[in-house]
Amino acid sequence: MSRLFDRTIIITGSAQGIGAVYAKAIAAQGARVALCDVAAPDACVAEIRAAGHEAMGAICDITDAAAVADFVAEVTAQFGEVTGLVNNAAMFASLRPKPFEQITSEEFDRVLQVNVRGTFECIRAVMPGMRAAGYGKIVNIASGTLFKGTPGLLHYTASKGAVIALTRVVAREAGAAGIRVNCLTPGFTLSEGIMDAAETEAINQMTVASRCLPRDQMPDDLNGAVIFLLSQDSDFMTGQTIVVDGGSVMN
Numbered sequence: 001m002s003r004l005f006d007r008t009i010i011i012t013g014s015a016q017g018i019g020a021v022y023a024k025a026i027a028a029q030g031a032r033v034a035l036c037d038v039a040a041p042d043a044c045v046a047e048i049r050a051a052g053h054e055a056m057g058a059i060c061d062i063t064d065a066a067a068v069a070d071f072v073a074e075v076t077a078q079f080g081e082v083t084g085l086v087n088n089a090a091m092f093a094s095l096r097p098k099p100f101e102q103i104t105s106e107e108f109d110r111v112l113q114v115n116v117r118g119t120f121e122c123i124r125a126v127m128p129g130m131r132a133a134g135y136g137k138i139v140n141i142a143s144g145t146l147f148k149g150t151p152g153l154l155h156y157t158a159s160k161g162a163v164i165a166l167t168r169v170v171a172r173e174a175g176a177a178g179i180r181v182n183c184l185t186p187g188f189t190l191s192e193g194i195m196d197a198a199e200t201e202a203i204n205q206m207t208v209a210s211r212c213l214p215r216d217q218m219p220d221d222l223n224g225a226v227i228f229l230l231s232q233d234s235d236f237m238t239g240q241t242i243v244v245d246g247g248s249v250m251n
């Protein structure tokens with residue numbers, strides 16, 4: 001069954017990594033997908049089209065409000081009203097863990113700017129279209145680090161806490177317009193960007209040992225929850241946080 005048939009859905013940060021995996025899975029459910037990233041998402045767009053689905057893509061920095069508005073306008077013109085948004089773009093794989101005293105003010109600001117303000121800009125940009133449609137599904141990608149207080153990524157963890165907080169406010173303010181906003185918190189996932197990082201093996205071993213389901217978490221493990229949160233199956237859910245991590249955190 002195509003659970004997202006005839007919908008237009010934006011996935012941010014989808015040139016590679018988990019965002020690209022979401023885009024392919026969402027397209028396979030019948031949606032027209034629009035990909036954006038600071039890197040060109042052309043390869044993923046081509047792959048989705050080759051599989052017989054509709055996709056478009058553009059370079060877009062989510063911290064640039066004007067660029068985000070232009071992207072949403074272009075998507076709407078080509079594919080129709082945007083009724084789905086996956087806020088996946090973030091500074092993550094490029095960050096190396098370090099004690100919080102060594103995080104500079106500039107690094108802290110940049111992570112908050114991308115992960116929090118960028119998410120805010122994307123939500124704000126799709127809101128008029130979703131209000132006009134009387135329907136919208138927004139999935140914000142947070143992280144299990146905020147439940148664990150994972151050492152080494154204070155700026156990142158703080159930013160993902162803020163993503164959950166803003167999810168709840170938007171859910172309250174936009175619910176009457178038929179717009180649902182929920183959060184997904186993945187556990188440590190072996191995405192493209194972290195495979196070569198020196199610390200990945202040790203972090204992964206420790207994380208796997210903490211799970212009820214003691215195995216590696218792969219990007220595909222997240223598709224079911226994202227599709228559920230975009231689909232009509234979750235229409236009476238908003239402001240919620242779903243943990244997908246093999247039972248490491250029990251929320």
Ligand SMILES: NC(=O)c1ccc[n+]([C@@H]2O[C@H](COP(=O)([O-])OP(=O)(O)OC[C@H]3O[C@@H](n4cnc5c(N)ncnc54)[C@H](O)[C@@H]3O)[C@@H](O)[C@H]2O)c1
Binds near residue numbers: 061090094143
């Ligand atoms: N991999 C994990 O263990 C894990 C765990 C929990 C949550 N997450 C979250 O899942 C999402 C994807 O994770 P990933 O492992 O693929 O990370 P990643 O860092 O490999 O991918 C993030 C993507 O966002 C893009 N991006 C960065 N800044 C941007 C900007 N200003 N504008 C537009 N795009 C921008 C990057 O180019 C990249 O393609 C992130 O939100 C991450 O925080 C990942």
